[in-house]
Amino acid sequence: MSFSYPVAVKFSEIDLAGVVFNSHYLTWCEDAKMAFLDSVGYGPYRFADEHRLALVRHAEIDWTASLKPLDHADIRVSVDRIGTSSFTLRHEIWRRGDSALLTATCVITYVWFDTGAGAKADLDPSFRAALEQSEAQASPA
Template structure:
C-alpha cells in the first residue's frame, strides 16, 4: 500500500448530476482521472512530462464500488494513492468522500499499462529508469 496519498477537493456541479441531483455514475471515473493527474502533479511529475519522455498510461482496467451517492453542491474529496507498481503497469486506488462528514461514497481502482505513443507496451524500469524510480518512491512513501 502506498504511503503517499494525495487529496483533491471539488464541489459537485449541476452538469455532473441527473434530474434527481445525484452524480451520474460515469462522472466518478472523471474524478478518478482528476485524482491521478493531481497526484502526479503534486508529487512533481505531470502527464505532459511523461508524454514528452514517450511514456503513456492508457487505462487497461477500471473498477468502481458505489456505496452512497454524491449530490449536487456537495463538497467531495478524492483520495488517490498508488496501490501496485510493476515494471509494466501501475494501479491507482481511489476513495471519494463527502466532506466535512467523511462519508465514503465510492471506491475504485484503475490499472494502467506503460506504453509508447504507438501503444507498444514497455518495461518502464528499462525505458525510463528515473521515472520508474520516482514512481517507486511514491509507492513506498518517499518523494
Template sequence: MTHLPYLTPLSPDQQRAFGVLDPWPLAIADRVRFAELDPLNHVNNVAYLIWFESARVTYFKHVGISTYADDAVEPRIVIRRGEIDWLAEMRADEDYVILSKAVAYRTSSFTMQQEIWAGGRKRAAFTCVIVLLQPDGNGRMPIPARILDYFHEFDGVERRVDAP
C-alpha cells in the same frame, strides 16, 4: 471546518480535518456541480469517472509520469482495466476529496487506487491498472526508476523482489 482549497493538493492535516481517516500521498478537493446531477438529483455515475480521471492526471503530473506537454518523449498512458464501487450517493454542492496512489507495479504497468470522500465517509472507490506505452504507441515503456522511487517513498508500495 476551515475553507477547503479546491483543485490543490491537500496536506495530511487538511485531509484529516475533512474526515479522511488515514491521509494519502495525494488528495484533491472539489465540489459537486449542478451539471453533474442526474434526474434523481444526485451525482450521475459518469461524473465519478470524470472526477477520478481528473485526479489521475493530477497524480501523473505530480509524480512526474507525464506533463502532457511533449508527446515525442512522454509515455502514452492507458487504462488496461478499471473497477469502480459506488458506495453512497452524493448530492449538489457537497465538498469532496479524491485520494490517489499507486499500490503495486510490474515492469511497465502499475495498479492505482482512488477514493472519493465526502461528509466523513468513503462514497466511491476506483481501482485500475495503468500501462505505459512508448511515445509512438509501439510497445510498452518500462516505468522509470524515479517513478518507482516515488511509489516506494510516498505511496508506500513495497519493493518487488525482482525490482532494482
C-alpha cells in the same frame, strides 16, 4: 493516503435520480491521477516530452454512498500496485463535512505506453522510483 484532490459537484454532473452520474467518477479519477502524477514529477508535459502515456487498462468502481449537487469531496489517491509495465492506483472519494463519508472507491490499472513505438513498455526506472517513493510515504511506519 498522502495525496488528496478536491472535487465540487456541479449541477451538470447530476442524473435524473438527483445524484452524480456514474461516468463522472471516472472523469474525476482521471483528473486526480494527473494531479497525483504531477505531484510526483510526472505531469502531462513530461509525459509528452518523454513520449509516454498511462492508459487505462482496467477500472473497478464500488459505490457506497451518493454525492449530490454542491457537495464537496476529496479524492484520496494512493499507489496500490506496481508491475512491470503497469501500475494500479486506488482512488477513494470522500464527501466532506462534519462526518466525512466514503462514497466510492475506484481501483484503476494503467498501462505504461510508448507513443513513439505505439506499444506498451516497461515502466521507466525514474517513474517506477517516483511511484515507489509515494507508496513508501503513504504506508504506515
